Amino acid sequence: MTEAIEAEGLIKRFGKVSALDGLDLSVETGEVHGFLGPNGAGKTTTIRILLGLMRHDGGKVSLLGGDPWSSATALHRRLAYVPGDVTLWPNLTGGEVIDLLGRLRGGLDPSRKDELLERFQLDPRKKGRTYSKGNRQKVALVAALASDVELLVLDEPTSGLDPLMEEVFREVILQEKRRGDRTVLLSSHILAEVEALCDRLTIIREGRTVETGTLDQMRHLTRTSIQAELTGPPDGLATMAGVHDLRTDNGKVRFDVDTDALEPALQTLVKVGVRSLVSQPPSLEELFLRQYQKDELPKAELPKAELPKDVR
Amino acid sequence: MTGVGKLIRLILRRDRVIMPIWVLVFGLLPAGYYSSFQGLFPTDAERIQYATVSADNAGFVALYGLLKGDSFAVLTNWRAGFVPVMIGLVALLTVIRHTRVDEEAGRTELIGSTVTGRHAPLAAALITTVGACTVLGLLTFAVMAGQSGSTSGSLAFGAELAASGWIFAAVAAITAQLTSSARAARSIAIVALGVSYALRVGGDISALGTGGLSWLSWVSPLGWVTRIFPYGPLNWWPVVLSVLLSVVAVGVAVYLRGLRDLGDGLFAARLGRASAAASLSTPLALAWRLHRGLLVGWTVGLGLLGLIFGGVGGSVLDIAQDNKGLTDIFARLGGSSQLVNSYFAGTAGIVGLIAACYAVQATLRLRDEETTGHAEAVLATSVSRFAWAGSHLLFSLLGPALALFAEGLVSGLVSTSGNFGDILGGVLLQLPAVWVLASVAVLLFGVLPRWSLVAWAAPAACLLILLVGETLQLSQWLLDLSPFTHIPHLPGGDFSATPVITLIAVAVVVGAVGLVGLRRRNIPD
Ligand SMILES: Nc1ncnc2c1ncn2[C@@H]1O[C@H](COP(=O)(O)OP(=O)(O)OP(=O)(O)O)[C@@H](O)[C@H]1O
Ligand SMILES: [Mg+2]
Numbered sequence: 001m002t003e004a005i006e007a008e009g010l011i012k013r014f015g016k017v018s019a020l021d022g023l024d025l026s027v028e029t030g031e032v033h034g035f036l037g038p039n040g041a042g043k044t045t046t047i048r049i050l051l052g053l054m055r056h057d058g059g060k061v062s063l064l065g066g067d068p069w070s071s072a073t074a075l076h077r078r079l080a081y082v083p084g085d086v087t088l089w090p091n092l093t094g095g096e097v098i099d100l101l102g103r104l105r106g107g108l109d110p111s112r113k114d115e116l117l118e119r120f121q122l123d124p125r126k127k128g129r130t131y132s133k134g135n136r137q138k139v140a141l142v143a144a145l146a147s148d149v150e151l152l153v154l155d156e157p158t159s160g161l162d163p164l165m166e167e168v169f170r171e172v173i174l175q176e177k178r179r180g181d182r183t184v185l186l187s188s189h190i191l192a193e194v195e196a197l198c199d200r201l202t203i204i205r206e207g208r209t210v211e212t213g214t215l216d217q218m219r220h221l222t223r224t225s226i227q228a229e230l231t232g233p234p235d236g237l238a239t240m241a242g243v244h245d246l247r248t249d250n251g252k253v254r255f256d257v258d259t260d261a262l263e264p265a266l267q268t269l270v271k272v273g274v275r276s277l278v279s280q281p282p283s284l285e286e287l288f289l290r291q292y293q294k295d296e297l298p299k300a301e302l303p304k305a306e307l308p309k310d311v312r
Numbered sequence: 313m314t315g316v317g318k319l320i321r322l323i324l325r326r327d328r329v330i331m332p333i334w335v336l337v338f339g340l341l342p343a344g345y346y347s348s349f350q351g352l353f354p355t356d357a358e359r360i361q362y363a364t365v366s367a368d369n370a371g372f373v374a375l376y377g378l379l380k381g382d383s384f385a386v387l388t389n390w391r392a393g394f395v396p397v398m399i400g401l402v403a404l405l406t407v408i409r410h411t412r413v414d415e416e417a418g419r420t421e422l423i424g425s426t427v428t429g430r431h432a433p434l435a436a437a438l439i440t441t442v443g444a445c446t447v448l449g450l451l452t453f454a455v456m457a458g459q460s461g462s463t464s465g466s467l468a469f470g471a472e473l474a475a476s477g478w479i480f481a482a483v484a485a486i487t488a489q490l491t492s493s494a495r496a497a498r499s500i501a502i503v504a505l506g507v508s509y510a511l512r513v514g515g516d517i518s519a520l521g522t523g524g525l526s527w528l529s530w531v532s533p534l535g536w537v538t539r540i541f542p543y544g545p546l547n548w549w550p551v552v553l554s555v556l557l558s559v560v561a562v563g564v565a566v567y568l569r570g571l572r573d574l575g576d577g578l579f580a581a582r583l584g585r586a587s588a589a590a591s592l593s594t595p596l597a598l599a600w601r602l603h604r605g606l607l608v609g610w611t612v613g614l615g616l617l618g619l620i621f622g623g624v625g626g627s628v629l630d631i632a633q634d635n636k637g638l639t640d641i642f643a644r645l646g647g648s649s650q651l652v653n654s655y656f657a658g659t660a661g662i663v664g665l666i667a668a669c670y671a672v673q674a675t676l677r678l679r680d681e682e683t684t685g686h687a688e689a690v691l692a693t694s695v696s697r698f699a700w701a702g703s704h705l706l707f708s709l710l711g712p713a714l715a716l717f718a719e720g721l722v723s724g725l726v727s728t729s730g731n732f733g734d735i736l737g738g739v740l741l742q743l744p745a746v747w748v749l750a751s752v753a754v755l756l757f758g759v760l761p762r763w764s765l766v767a768w769a770a771p772a773a774c775l776l777i778l779l780v781g782e783t784l785q786l787s788q789w790l791l792d793l794s795p796f797t798h799i800p801h802l803p804g805g806d807f808s809a810t811p812v813i814t815l816i817a818v819a820v821v822v823g824a825v826g827l828v829g830l831r832r833r834n835i836p837d
Contacts, residue, residue: 073696
């Protein structure tokens with residue numbers, strides 16, 4: 001598969017602030033790629049570099065096979081962008097903005113536009129200054145989605161949408177996905193959205209890529225929580241690779257275990273003898289929270305472990 | 313009204329640099345005039361002659377108002393006749409900045425969610441601005457009372473300056489309620505200031521001649537304050553009128569604020585077209601949509617100014633015919649030998665400076681577009697940075713040309729004296745200097761975008777040089793800093809192509825550096 005976006009070791013500094021610090025991002029043609037990270041992680045900055053609005057200070061980047069800085073105008077014919085913070089010209093109507101942006105990009109499909117206006121329930125006759133935040137977002141979305149382009153770059157496109165419109169957005173993106181030739185880079189804070197739409201995702205933190213891969217691969221990285229009552233002492237469990245945060249209390253054990261180490265851990269338990277067992281499946285939220293945490297402390301020292309005092 | 317105290321402290325904190333500057337500069341400027349006059353006219357005879365000549369000079373009267381008397385104090389007060397306009401401008405900008413600008417940016421909403429009354433932001437903005445203008449007036453009172461020895465006169469002088477600020481603060485309080493956009497509110501208030509200046513000029517010029525239209529000055533608040541004559545035939549009525557007008561205007565503003573919701577204007581926005589016209593498909597078409605209001609406003613405004621300046625040209629000739637000695641005196645004062653020519657050359661310089669303000673404003677639209685995020689949306693399409701900037705710059709370069717042309721055309725047509733072609737030519741000749749100031753704005757925008765607003769310092773400095781340059785006997789290199797100093801004084805003076813070509817070359821180079829900077833920098837920065 002060819003790569004629609006390829007960034008390697010991307011570095012961007014604003015004065016002394018280092019916004020990107022060796023970021024890697026690779027988006028394959030035809031996929032919907034989630035782009036996640038805590039506030040200030042560098043998502044918008046990365047996107048602006050990809051659009052040739054900002055110049056990177058180091059590393060390599062290519063977009064649709066070209067250099068986003070030097071061939072910006074040619075590349076921009078092939079993509080559409082929805083900024084994170086949509087502002088409209090106060091004296092242009094939403095419909096005018098949609099048409100204008102579409103034409104500046106090289107044309108848009110009028111029937112597709114009407115269909116999208118209908119689906120997003122947007123009145124295009126209002127002046128820019130009278131739209132609510134969500135409706136401004138819809139204007140930018142319709143303008144981007146109505147263009148027949150290879151790549152959609154969406155920076156938190158649903159941040160102002162109500163749940164109903166968020167659902168419409170998902171349907172539209174899934175439709176695009178079925179066409180197979182459109183690539184979408186979707187920066188988002190909404191996990192359910194990412195889970196529903198994205199083939200692969202990249203998580204960044206403080207300007208660096210911390211995780212990238214498919215959702216299934218990521219699930220692999222999560223840990224299952226186990227609680228068990230045992231008939232004997234859990235010998236060997238504490239030293240086992242992949243077992244974290246082990247606590248024992250009157251024959252009861254609690255621990256988290258990496259997905260890879262689940263099988264040997266369970267076998268150890270069975271050898272000792274199990275009276276009862278509760279297992280909690282890995283959740284994406286947990287993964288994200290873990291990746292988002294600023295410090296790289298092991299999970300055992302996170303607040304969660306401090307709660308059940310009575311267990312000890 | 314709860315929370316006013318907190319808001320006042322917030323405003324004082326945000327304006328802690330700029331507010332003391334304008335209060336000090338405008339409050340102390342009269343004292344500066346006073347001492348420079350003392351240096352300029354060591355003998356009574358010279359001073360009285362200057363006063364006699366100036367009192368009949370239509371150009372001077374247009375700029376500063378009527379001159380009644382010949383003492384140093386009278387001359388100082390008269391020479392400060394443009395200061396009320398400046399104070400009015402600063403006052404209205406300050407009020408809009410702390411009312412509608414905040415409201416449009418959503419900051420008022422943020423504050424409103426804490427404990428503040430509905431009228432608190434307006435009250436806080438008015439109290440600080442009116443307070444600052446009052447301090448300014450007291451400052452003038454204090455220093456002028458010391459210099460002139462006249463307490464009541466200096467008090468009236470202080471009141472004159474303070475009142476011009478009060479009135480336009482109150483006017484701005486009204487315009488801030490009318491529209492939901494700060495820019496529109498600011499424009500309406502500035503138009504009010506401009507109309508009031510134009511009316512004063514018309515009335516005063518008419519008073520010089522037959523006096524048929526001298527009532528015009530009495531419809532203009534700026535006319536009132538320049539009719540206090542603190543050190544001449546002192547008249548306190550204009551002060552009373554100004555206070556009354558300010559109070560009524562504030563009342564109206566408070567009433568209007570009560571009629572509307574936060575964020576709204578009184579003029580509701582209507583529905584527009586559902587899709588764009590076929591022509592709205594290029595960056596240039598977009599620039600036209602964004603600039604056409606400015607273009608029409610400035611062209612009509614300068615055209616009206618041409619009506620006044622041109623109309624006055626006739627009375628200049630009358631005065632010259634009445635007074636045989638005048639022509640000689642003007643030749644000695646450094647003007648051209650012909651009175652009418654010198655008048656039109658002088659007004660051309662003023663008009664050029666006004667057009668430069670338009671050029672800077674239009675150029676800075678680029679920065680507005682950047683900070684609002686509109687530029688990002690456009691530049692993410694297949695529009696290049698040059699095409700985007702170029703389509704805006706077309707308006708900031710040719711817009712002022714059109715506005716200057718309107719002024720020259722109208723004043724040349726209505727003037728009964730002076731040669732049409734020369735008058736129009738003298739005005740159009742200001743264009744290279746206008747472009748230099750526009751190019752400074754391009755340079756800042758391209759290279760130091762966060763300092764773009766500093767571009768306003770250029771026309772401000774040129775105005776200062778024009779206003780105080782000769783009076784304060786600044787050294788030549790300082791005068792030379794203003795591109796307008798280098799423009800040949802036409803009609804009357806000698807035309808020389810060198811300064812014109814040089815100025816155009818400077819504008820091209822400075823602007824090109826700015827554009828190269830724009831090509832290389834982050835957007836938004
Ligand atoms: N123009 C700029 N000048 C200086 N610093 C900047 C600029 N733009 C971004 N930064 C800094 O770069 C870092 C990355 O910001 P960025 O906007 O890319 O984050 P983000 O991941 O998009 O965050 P969010 O989820 O809040 O949108 C932040 O620390 C931000 O303060
Ligand atoms: Mg962002």
